Amino acid sequence: MTVPAQPAHGREDTTDSTAADALRAVVLGVDGVTAVFPSRPLWQRLPAGALSLLQGGAADAEDGPLVEGGGTGPLQVTVRLGVSDSARTPDVVRAVASAVRGHLAPAEVSVSVTVARISAK
Amino acid sequence: MSTSHDTLGCGHTLEELSLYLDTGDFPDPGHLDSCPECRNGLDSLRRLSTAGSELFSSDLADAGSGSDDWMKNILANLKLELRPGRTIPLRSEDPLDRLTETEGSVLALVRSVTDSTPGAVAGKVRLEGDVTVPGEAITVNLDLAVVFGHPLLGSATALRRDLGEALARHTELNIAAIDITITDVIDAPREES
């Protein structure tokens, strides 16, 4: 199983910063998405070292989708985002899941999307 | 206060007077009118209380405004976390996916729609019912403050309609009712702008 920028290495986070940035851009490119938040709230985050793998060593820049797994089961992608109040949140969320799946094809992907904010802008 | 001991010549204590000042309780209330020592003591304590109020006012002025940089710095340091609340499911097209929105994001939406209604400010918002189960009947309870002088009835009707539309647009909740309770009337003047 692979992701576009770099092959998977077992159960650990499998992307480098380029792949993460690309995925983030895909999410932000969906109509109605206003922001991509850190994929876990602060209190749930792993120690900086573990997640810095995802961001090419930028310890405090965990502000994108989280990609995990890929060893045996499907690739797990977790996204927290903000949606514009002029959009339709359920449609936006489904479009995000679909865009993520399309971006990572042909990998088997399980997408978890959480809307943390619905607001103007 | 000229006594050098905590018990006055009349047998009452300064502690009793101090307590009386705070609570109005005194073992022998009639005595206070007739006893010069107690009256002097109370006068002194009241002057102290006045000086205390003046010191507080002076300290409060020295502390600056809540809009000043010191408070901005403190607020910036706080890094307030959003409160997610319960997890509200959204339908997904792929069984592998898990699509949700946080209760906190929906409460914020309700506040935002309410605040944009002229003369209305949202208070506490509650989603009653199990929002984590699709299709459950949910009642929205909204506390509302209204600005004095704005027509209430028209606002409430329009607000209920706007909230219904926003919730239909941004959630898949089965909204059974939107209950609005006016809890406060704000009689402060409307903002200048």
Added chain:
Amino acid sequence: MRDQLDLVPDAILAGRAADGDTAAFEALARRYGPHMRACARRLTGSHADADDVVQEALVQAWKQLDSLREPAAVKGWLLRLTGSRSIDCLRRRRNHATLSADDDGGQAVEPPAGEPGPESSAMATSGTEALKLALARLPEEQRRCWVLKEFNGQTYEQIAQTLNISPASVRGRLARARVALVRDMEGWR
């Protein structure tokens, strides 16, 4: 929107903040921050410590707001948090400062914020100045009671909780503080 929140009653802001509205919480902080700061300065005697205390109290407030049963009482609650965090700060400082200090009712490690010592009392020019000087000479335990009462309007029971002493002790300390302050300021009237 921000301006509008500044006009809104406490209970509304507290209810919203408990729901997670950071803007409402910040409006509360702006509204009562100066009072919290004034209280913390008078209790800790340090401007730097006071700002730390205000920040700690606000962190605690944000975490515990949903436990506040009466949202309209948010002002008193914020001030009680400020009082408690100030006392914590004094305890920490005392533990750092000295091994020999009398641990129960000794004098403050340093007099309150930039106060002149007793030798400067000739400079007292007003009731406020005289009171500042008299306060600086008050035993620490009495000053705490007095500030919590007169600045924060706390009840005897609330002060007792903050200081972890009995309400009867609060009554006694407050009375002794007042008597000492009046005596000290006698030349002023």
